[in-house]
Amino acid sequence: MVILAFVLPTWVGISYVQLVRARRENAGLPPPPRPRRTAAKKAAWVAALAFVGGGALHLYGLSYMPFLQPEDACWFKAGYMHVPDSSSALPVSLVCAGEEIVPWWVNPGLLVLALTTVSATVTSITLALRRSR
Secondary structure (H helix, E strand, O other), X not given: OHHHHHHHHHHHHHHHHHHHHHHXXXXXXOOOOOOOOOHHHHHHHHXXXXXHHHHHHHHHHHOOOOOOOHHHHHXXXXXXXXXXXXXXXXXXXXXXXXXXXXXXXXXXXXXXHHXXXXXXXXXXXXXXXXXXX
């Protein structure tokens, strides 16, 4: 299934790009001009990367959470075999025997990436609207 889902479409895409490049080189056509990257596009890319990074960081933080058997979360993460005192998904927290298990940098990282996403999105929209006028 992995081959059908990822490898085959990737191979087809790479083959198509190579075919198009070969035809363009054989026809003697100059390469197409690249459009200039505007400040709005750059801000949109920053917003998208911050969003994806925030999602990945949140998934990393959630990997510390208890899912099927709560006592296993404390056992595997802290070495205690009992039910966690408390846990929450946002802010990401898991407390076992009075000790916070989730690394200290996860929640500040989520905050920084969330603020970066929002500010870059607002900046991108503002710059795009100013340019269209």
